[in-house]
Amino acid sequence: MTLPAEKIPPSGGALLLHALDGVLVLELDPSASFEALRQAVRDTFSASPDRFRGMDARLDLRARTIELFDLRRLIHVLKDEFGVTATGLYCTPENLQRYAERELKLRIWTRRAMDLDEPPTEDEPAQPTAPAAKAEASPAEPSPSSAPKTDDEVLECEGDAEEAAPAEPMGRRTLCIDRGLRSGQVVRYSGDVLVYGDVNPGAEIIAVGNVHVFGALKGTVHAGARGDESAIILSFDLRAPQLRIGRKIAFPAARPATNVRYGHAPEIAWVNGAEITIEPYAGRLPRNPGQS
Amino acid sequence: MSECIVITSGKGGVGKTTTSANLSVSLAMMGHKVAVVDADIGLRNLDVILGLENRIVYDLVHVIEGECRLKQALIRDKRLENLFLLPAAQTRDKSAVNPDQMRKLVEQLKAEFDYVVIDCPAGIEQGFKNSIAGADKAIIVTTPEVSAIRDADRIIGLVEAAELPEPRLIINRFRQKMVDRGDMLNKDDILEILAIPLIGVVPDHEDIIVSANRGAPVAFDDTSVVGEAYRRIARRVSGEADVPFVALQPVGFWENVKRWMGLSAKAGV
Numbered sequence: 149m150t151l152p153a154e155k156i157p158p159s160g161g162a163l164l165l166h167a168l169d170g171v172l173v174l175e176l177d178p179s180a181s182f183e184a185l186r187q188a189v190r191d192t193f194s195a196s197p198d199r200f201r202g203m204d205a206r207l208d209l210r211a212r213t214i215e216l217f218d219l220r221r222l223i224h225v226l227k228d229e230f231g232v233t234a235t236g237l238y239c240t241p242e243n244l245q246r247y248a249e250r251e252l253k254l255r256i257w258t259r260r261a262m263d264l265d266e267p268p269t270e271d272e273p274a275q276p277t278a279p280a281a282k283a284e285a286s287p288a289e290p291s292p293s294s295a296p297k298t299d300d301e302v303l304e305c306e307g308d309a310e311e312a313a314p315a316e317p318m319g320r321r322t323l324c325i326d327r328g329l330r331s332g333q334v335v336r337y338s339g340d341v342l343v344y345g346d347v348n349p350g351a352e353i354i355a356v357g358n359v360h361v362f363g364a365l366k367g368t369v370h371a372g373a374r375g376d377e378s379a380i381i382l383s384f385d386l387r388a389p390q391l392r393i394g395r396k397i398a399f400p401a402a403r404p405a406t407n408v409r410y411g412h413a414p415e416i417a418w419v420n421g422a423e424i425t426i427e428p429y430a431g432r433l434p435r436n437p438g439q440s
Numbered sequence: 441m442s443e444c445i446v447i448t449s450g451k452g453g454v455g456k457t458t459t460s461a462n463l464s465v466s467l468a469m470m471g472h473k474v475a476v477v478d479a480d481i482g483l484r485n486l487d488v489i490l491g492l493e494n495r496i497v498y499d500l501v502h503v504i505e506g507e508c509r510l511k512q513a514l515i516r517d518k519r520l521e522n523l524f525l526l527p528a529a530q531t532r533d534k535s536a537v538n539p540d541q542m543r544k545l546v547e548q549l550k551a552e553f554d555y556v557v558i559d560c561p562a563g564i565e566q567g568f569k570n571s572i573a574g575a576d577k578a579i580i581v582t583t584p585e586v587s588a589i590r591d592a593d594r595i596i597g598l599v600e601a602a603e604l605p606e607p608r609l610i611i612n613r614f615r616q617k618m619v620d621r622g623d624m625l626n627k628d629d630i631l632e633i634l635a636i637p638l639i640g641v642v643p644d645h646e647d648i649i650v651s652a653n654r655g656a657p658v659a660f661d662d663t664s665v666v667g668e669a670y671r672r673i674a675r676r677v678s679g680e681a682d683v684p685f686v687a688l689q690p691v692g693f694w695e696n697v698k699r700w701m702g703l704s705a706k707a708g709v
């Protein structure tokens with residue numbers, strides 16, 4: 149059943165209703181509690197209880213993390229109290245992964261089909277699209293589209309959740325930045341990132357793929373930001389106080405100061421089983437990254 | 441060819457106003473016609489540092505809102521007839537002005553003056569955007585502290601994004617003795633991060649505080665080492681090449697003896 153746009157009722161509080169391709173979408177406020185959300189659903193729908201009966205709807209979680217249990221409760225309220233059937237969900241890849249892990253009771257490592265040298269298959273989990281939103285940051289879980297920043301500070305902003313991933317292009321996408329990054333500058337990219345310069349404290353790179361810094365790395369880097377723990381971080385002088393790869397996070401010990409610029413040998417950070425290993429770069433990629 | 445230079449830092453209290461006052465005085469002492477603009481609307485204090493606070497009738501916001509002519513608002517310095525201050529409004533805030541208006545104002549000033557120096561407020565918001573709007577060049581002030589350097593780095597990024605060419609750096613409140621003890625970042629540590637040309641190092645010195653309270657910037661004082669540091673910065677700003685840096689508190693004889701005897705731990709704080 150479809151819904152013309154002008155029929156959208158005013159919505160407020162923790163819930164926002166809108167129509168997408170004629171389907172009703174319920175956008176959940178990322179900051180509202182579950183109780184508040186449920187109340188908002190009840191308030192909104194009971195205003196005209198019969199209007200939506202028999203309709204389909206999608207839930208848009210934006211960047212919020214909501215327990216599977218609570219999600220189901222919400223879906224039940226919609227169905228049982230208002231006759232609205234939830235048929236779809238917009239969420240971040242991180243959320244998708246959490247739900248899948250919960251359901252399957254398995255740890256899941258996602259990887260890109262091309263890393264396996266195989267064409268994508270039908271059961272390759274499709275990256276969901278979140279059309280309504282650049283997801284807001286949820287503080288606990290870094291996502292590729294974290295931290296809303298003003299536009300002039302985001303040097304390259306691509307590959308947010310908007311981008312449809314199933315049709316990965318042939319070959320890997322790479323962004324080359326031919327200078328350093330200063331405090332407050334943010335780079336987001338849906339592939340690998342190369343920086344020819346220093347990444348200073350307070351700068352941030354969030355890449356779906358690998359991050360290579362041909363200079364000193366002192367800022368924040370999140371490689372494999374969509375959960376790909378086969379991603380690596382490589383730098384001429386790895387001095388970042390914190391590294392993230394996929395869902396892993398490492399706090400490397402402070403390096404002794406040297407008075408030689410790039411006084412440390414190039415190093416590579418990769419996910420070695422349960423944690424991130426940082427080691428001298430031996431001229432090749434570590435074996436079996438992302439696997440125990 | 442006149443030039444508009446903005447003095448900025450990101451972090452507050454690192455010495456933008458002190459630098460603006462002393463650079464302006466030094467440039468004026470060299471014979472240039474200088475206007476110094478206090479863009480810190482709502483928190484003006486450049487007028488106090490210059491000792492001109494009692495003469496303010498009109499201010500920058502009055503000019504921009506057309507309540508007076510630019511000439512009426514400019515205050516001529518008591519000591520240097522080619523130095524003028526355009527004071528900030530104290531009763532308004534940063535939103536009273538927008539970048540376009542600032543750009544026009546600076547154009548007007550540049551028609552009259554050799555140098556227009558803008559004292560930028562702390563932060564990266566409206567006041568900062570206004571201050572850099574009309575500027576041709578930027579001087580970044582930092583102190584040798586990690587937090588100040590982080591903010592300076594941020595500001596340099598924004599200044600570069602605004603396409604102001606090659607910002608230059610002043611390291612303020614430098615203490616050679618602390619550096620020698622390993623308690624303060626040295627020049628090279630700072631330059632490694634910020635990677636822009638250094639145009640001056642100003643020692644941490646009580647002359648600054650004394651002169652600020654007297655309303656007579658230290659650059660007027662021929663005998664002061666800090667005054668000399670600012671005068672040399674002005675020479676570099678005006679294009680003079682190879683101006684040597686001032687010696688930063690040379691380690692004295694007794695210091696050396698004490699250090700040699702292992703007694704230097706608390707020396708010279």
Ligand SMILES: Nc1ncnc2c1ncn2[C@@H]1O[C@H](COP(=O)(O)OP(=O)(O)OP(=O)(O)O)[C@@H](O)[C@H]1O
Nearest residue numbers: 452453454455456457458562613643644645648649
């Ligand atoms: N080299 C120095 N030695 C000693 N004191 C200094 C030095 N430079 C600045 N100060 C002192 O530091 C304080 C702050 O200086 P100033 O007002 O110039 O900073 P600012 O960057 O303009 O601050 P704001 O961000 O509030 O505008 C003042 O009290 C000043 O006297």
Ligand SMILES: [Mg+2]
Nearest residue numbers: 456457480561
């Ligand atoms: Mg000031």
